[in-house]
Every structure is written in C-alpha cells, then in structure tokens.
Amino acid sequence: MKRLLLILLSLISFIMFVGCEKFKNNTKLVYEPLSEKEECLLDLTGNEVLMYKLNNIPGDKKYDISLIYEVYKNTEKIKEEVITGFKEDEPSGKSEIETLGLNIHNNEIRFISGKEGAYASGSYNLDEDLSKYSKAFFTNNANLTIGTDIYIYYANSGDEIRTDIPLGVPIKLSNINDILKDNEYTVLIKLSFKEI
Numbered sequence: 001m002k003r004l005l006l007i008l009l010s011l012i013s014f015i016m017f018v019g020c021e022k023f024k025n026n027t028k029l030v031y032e033p034l035s036e037k038e039e040c041l042l043d044l045t046g047n048e049v050l051m052y053k054l055n056n057i058p059g060d061k062k063y064d065i066s067l068i069y070e071v072y073k074n075t076e077k078i079k080e081e082v083i084t085g086f087k088e089d090e091p092s093g094k095s096e097i098e099t100l101g102l103n104i105h106n107n108e109i110r111f112i113s114g115k116e117g118a119y120a121s122g123s124y125n126l127d128e129d130l131s132k133y134s135k136a137f138f139t140n141n142a143n144l145t146i147g148t149d150i151y152i153y154y155a156n157s158g159d160e161i162r163t164d165i166p167l168g169v170p171i172k173l174s175n176i177n178d179i180l181k182d183n184e185y186t187v188l189i190k191l192s193f194k195e196i
Contacts, residue, residue, distance in 0.1 A: 029053075031050075031051070031140055033051075046131060048135070050152065061091055062088055067111070067191060083124045100113050102153075104130055106129050133157055158183045165179055
C-alpha cells in the first residue's frame with residue numbers, strides 16, 4: 001500500500017510539474033490601457049491608440065509575429081498586407097516581452113514595436129479612410145500559442161457594429177464569413193504568431 005501511495009504521489013508531482021511548466025510558457029497578449037487624460041487628448045485629435053505587451057514569448061523557439069491589414073468587399077478578400085512584424089531567428093534561451101503599439105488616424109496607421117531600449121516605428125498608408133468606418137478593437141488580454149492568428153481590430157462601412165465580433169480569439173473561417181456578410185467593406189487587423 002505504501003508503495004502504491006508513493007507511486008501515486010510521484011505521478012501527481014510529475015503531472016503538476018509538467019502542467020505548471022506548460023502554463024509558464026504561455027504567451028499572453030496584454031492590453032495596456034491609456035489613462036483617462038490620454039484618452040481625452042486622443043479623442044480631440046481623432047486618433048485611436050492601441051498598446052499591447054506580448055508577455056512570455058518562448059525563448060527557445062524561432063518565431064515571427066506580424067500585424068496584417070485585411071480588406072474585404074462583401075465576403076471577398078481584396079487586400080492583405082503586412083503592417084509590421086518582427087522575427088526571432090536566434091532563440092535567446094529566455095522568455096521575451098515585446099511592446100506593440102498602433103495609432104490609427106484617418107488613412108494612416110503608425111506603429112511602434114520592440115523590446116525595452118530598442119524600438120522600431122513606422123507608418124502604413126491606407127486607401128481607406130477609417131474615420132468614416134464604424135469600428136471596434138480588442139481591449140482585453142488573450143493567451144497566444146504559436147500558430148495562432150487573432151483579430152485585434154474591426155471596422156466596417158456600415159453604420160453599426162455587431163456585438164459578437166470575434167476579437168482576441170483564434171480565427172475560424174466560419175466566424176469571418178459571418179461578420180463579413182452584413183457589410184459592403186470590412187477592415188480587419190490580424191496578429192499572427194508563427195514558428196519559423
């Protein structure tokens with residue numbers, strides 16, 4: 001009986017250790033809200049700013065993280081372009097934290113990305129004037145696994161925004177087709193996390 005109990009305790013300890021290690025390596029997209037004053041100032045200028053941290057990116061894998069701009073006419077994708085992205089070609093051995101920021105204003109997206117002490121910035125010009133679109137963006141936290149794509153921004157040419165837009169969850173084609181069918185033009189920004 002003691003031997004069975006010892007084996008059972010060893011097995012439980014092993015399962016907890018493996019489970020905790022798996023949970024520890026979970027990459028998380030964390031929304032960084034602005035202060036009330038910052039929000040008010042940005043509202044006056046017509047800018048929309050989204051700030052995120054990507055916490056606990058695996059340090060033992062090569063990866064590519066990209067923000068992708070998609071435009072649909074009805075349900076047909078008419079544009080798909082990378083706004084910005086970064087790659088880790090040589091794993092560092094320790095988990096990483098990346099910062100990602102977007103400033104969306106009319107027909108331009110300005111971005112910043114990088115790690116503490118080393119940031120890159122730039123802009124991406126749009127054919128669409130997003131100030132004339134109804135829009136929604138992801139303002140929560142999400143777990144990410146390598147091979148996952150999630151939408152963080154949605155805009156449409158209609159007058160209304162649906163409440164069931166799948167922002168921050170892994171993308172399913174059936175969900176995309178469902179939200180596209182109601183509008184002539186739809187704009188989506190996707191965060192893609194892939195192993196290379």
